[in-house]
Amino acid sequence: MDVQDVEQVASTGTLPRWDRVEHLVVDAHARYRDLAAGAVADYIPVLAAADPALFGVSVAVVDGEMHEAGDTQVEFSVQSISKAFVYALVCEAYGHDAVRERVGVNNTGLPFNSVMAVELNDGHPMNPMVNAGALATTAMMPGATPAEQWENVRTGLSRFAGRALELDGVVYRSESETNIRNRAIARLLQSYGRIETDPLEVVDVYTRQCALRVTARDLAVMGATLADGGVNPVTGERVVSAQVCRDTLAVLASTGLYERSGEWLFEIGLPAKSGVAGGIVAVAPGKGGIGTFSPPLDPAGNSVRGQRATAYLSRALGLNLFASSVHVPEKTEPHA
Numbered sequence: 158m159d160v161q162d163v164e165q166v167a168s169t170g171t172l173p174r175w176d177r178v179e180h181l182v183v184d185a186h187a188r189y190r191d192l193a194a195g196a197v198a199d200y201i202p203v204l205a206a207a208d209p210a211l212f213g214v215s216v217a218v219v220d221g222e223m224h225e226a227g228d229t230q231v232e233f234s235v236q237s238i239s240k241a242f243v244y245a246l247v248c249e250a251y252g253h254d255a256v257r258e259r260v261g262v263n264n265t266g267l268p269f270n271s272v273m274a275v276e277l278n279d280g281h282p283m284n285p286m287v288n289a290g291a292l293a294t295t296a297m298m299p300g301a302t303p304a305e306q307w308e309n310v311r312t313g314l315s316r317f318a319g320r321a322l323e324l325d326g327v328v329y330r331s332e333s334e335t336n337i338r339n340r341a342i343a344r345l346l347q348s349y350g351r352i353e354t355d356p357l358e359v360v361d362v363y364t365r366q367c368a369l370r371v372t373a374r375d376l377a378v379m380g381a382t383l384a385d386g387g388v389n390p391v392t393g394e395r396v397v398s399a400q401v402c403r404d405t406l407a408v409l410a411s412t413g414l415y416e417r418s419g420e421w422l423f424e425i426g427l428p429a430k431s432g433v434a435g436g437i438v439a440v441a442p443g444k445g446g447i448g449t450f451s452p453p454l455d456p457a458g459n460s461v462r463g464q465r466a467t468a469y470l471s472r473a474l475g476l477n478l479f480a481s482s483v484h485v486p487e488k489t490e491p492h493a
């Protein structure tokens with residue numbers, strides 16, 4: 158089936174056509190498997206050793222159905238995707254007003270690890286999806302000690318995934334030895350009174366949260382939990398409230414792909430979050446989650462194949478939040 162056909166499928170009858178999902182997931186994988194663009198991250202030394210050929214596409218529907226193709230059971234570090242779920246957990250604990258005031262919800266327009274963004278905004282971290290805002294958010298995680306905060310992060314993200322997630326010790330150590338910039342950002346936030354506890358301990362919890370091991374399948378389930386108003390569709394457990402999901406998805410829509418968030422929303426029309434190990438989670442509210450994994454990244458740090466596969470599924474399944482169900486786009490291929 159070519160793109161035009163699937164768009165016609167998506168444009169007729171009730172959307173989305175979940176009966177076609179299995180076929181479309183396999184097709185999304187086949188289409189982009191050989192796409193050779195992008196480069197694996199190397200600023201965290203161990204990530205440079207990732208196999209660029211790995212590629213998995215997974216969809217979790219809010220009724221608990223799973224559809225998968227490729228390397229969906231391969232584990233990789235969650236990296237920045239953790240920021241979305243830690244943000245949700247902190248909002249659940251303290252209410253979104255407290256987090257919004259301290260961390261913000263506006264895009265910086267600058268790279269995820271920008272120091273200048275903090276300086277330009279009088280020490281305000283701007284949003285929870287860039288490193289400054291994520292550090293400020295992790296600092297707010299419930300727990301009397303950093304060890305307790307870390308355990309709450311680990312168990313909280315595990316509840317979103319529906320299984321016990323574990324630390325990748327090799328990734329954690331590799332990033333701990335080289336995360337000087339994050340330590341600088343944490344110190345800068347401390348200087349502006351945005352972090353009240355020990356900034357280096359905050360960086361340590363944050364580095365651990367980024368080194369949690371997930372699969373594309375986990376990402377799909379985590380996304381489906383946000384799509385399902387906070388109830389994990391596989392375990393049936395309520396992880397966060399529907400309001401927290403709504404707030405988290407709004408933040409993801411405006412900031413989830415860093416300085417490329419506008420282009421992503423324009424083309425794909427779904428809230429999403431990327432990580433530098435090559436994962437992307439996208440959320441179709443009320444419908445399901447899409448998890449992709451492929452290590453080669455674009456210059457902003459977003460997986461190239463993951464973006465293409467998600468764009469294809471969004472179009473083919475009619476998931477774009479801004480599209481009416483009868484719209485058949487003239488353009489059949491997205492921008493490169």
Ligand SMILES: NC(=O)CC[C@H](N)C(=O)O
Binds near residue numbers: 270332339364458
């Ligand atoms: N964009 C990312 O995935 C960055 C996460 C990484 N752990 C960092 O802090 O630099």
